[in-house]
Amino acid sequence: LFLSTVTNKVDKKGRVSVPAGFRSAVTGDGGAGDNSVVIYPGLFHDCLDGTNRDYMQDISDSIYDEFGPVSEEGHELSDLLLGSSHELSWDPEGRILLPEALIAHAGLSEAATFVGRGELFQIWEPDAYQEFRASKLDSAREQARKLRPGKARRTHNREGER
Numbered sequence: 001l002f003l004s005t006v007t008n009k010v011d012k013k014g015r016v017s018v019p020a021g022f023r024s025a026v027t028g029d030g031g032a033g034d035n036s037v038v039i040y041p042g043l044f045h046d047c048l049d050g051t052n053r054d055y056m057q058d059i060s061d062s063i064y065d066e067f068g069p070v071s072e073e074g075h076e077l078s079d080l081l082l083g084s085s086h087e088l089s090w091d092p093e094g095r096i097l098l099p100e101a102l103i104a105h106a107g108l109s110e111a112a113t114f115v116g117r118g119e120l121f122q123i124w125e126p127d128a129y130q131e132f133r134a135s136k137l138d139s140a141r142e143q144a145r146k147l148r149p150g151k152a153r154r155t156h157n158r159e160g161e162r
Contacts, residue, residue, distance in 0.1 A: 001025060002051075002116035007126050009111055014103055015095040016112045022121055023094055026052045037096065039123070040085040041105040045132065048098075048106045048123040055119055056085065 006019040018026075018037060026037050039050045059081055067074030088096040098108070106112075107125040115122045115129065124132070 001118050002121040005113060005115050005129075007111050007113045010098070010103075010108055014098045014100070015091075016098060016108075016123075017093065017095045018090055019114050020094065022050075022114060022116070023090065025116075025121075036087050036089040038085050038087050039096070039098070039102060040081060041102065042122060043080065045122075046105065046107055046125075046128060048102055049120055050114075050123060051120040053087070056082070 002022055002025045004019070004021060006022075008017045008019070010016045022037075023035075027034050034053075036053075037050050038053060038056045039048050042049050060078070063074050063077050063081070067077070084101075086099055086102065088098070090096050102108075106123060107128060108123070109125070111126050113124045113126045113129045115124060
């Protein structure tokens with residue numbers, strides 16, 4: 001799982017260090033092995049979404065399952081999600097080089113805030129994230145009152161999914 005919130009510097013070339021915990025979540029093995037992450041423009045906010053290739057395969061499969069192989073809706077969603085995705089490898093220091101289009105979409109300049117969201121994470125311009133978080137805090141508290149975490153775990157275990 002992608003957990004926590006970390007803000008890192010973005011250098012003049014557009015490189016930013018992926019938090020170590022996020023690199024471990026991508027690889028599933030403490031950071032060794034596959035050293036790439038998939039980043040794409042967020043659909044609902046001016047931020048970036050990031051995850052691993054397996055999750056992107058799930059997104060692709062979901063689009064196909066929902067809309068079929070030749071629907072206009074499926075093609076539109078594929079273009080927006082898959083067509084604008086970038087698989088980025090990190091260097092030995094754990095940095096990725098963000099393409100200009102992604103930097104512009106999220107409004108990044110000197111810093112980037114990585115926000116864990118379970119199976120994916122987001123990258124925000126730090127002030128924009130603080131504004132978003134403040135604006136959603138009351139509704140998030142209300143939604144949290146409805147959660148029953150143990151139920152989901154028990155359901156997944158019975159179905160053999162986890």
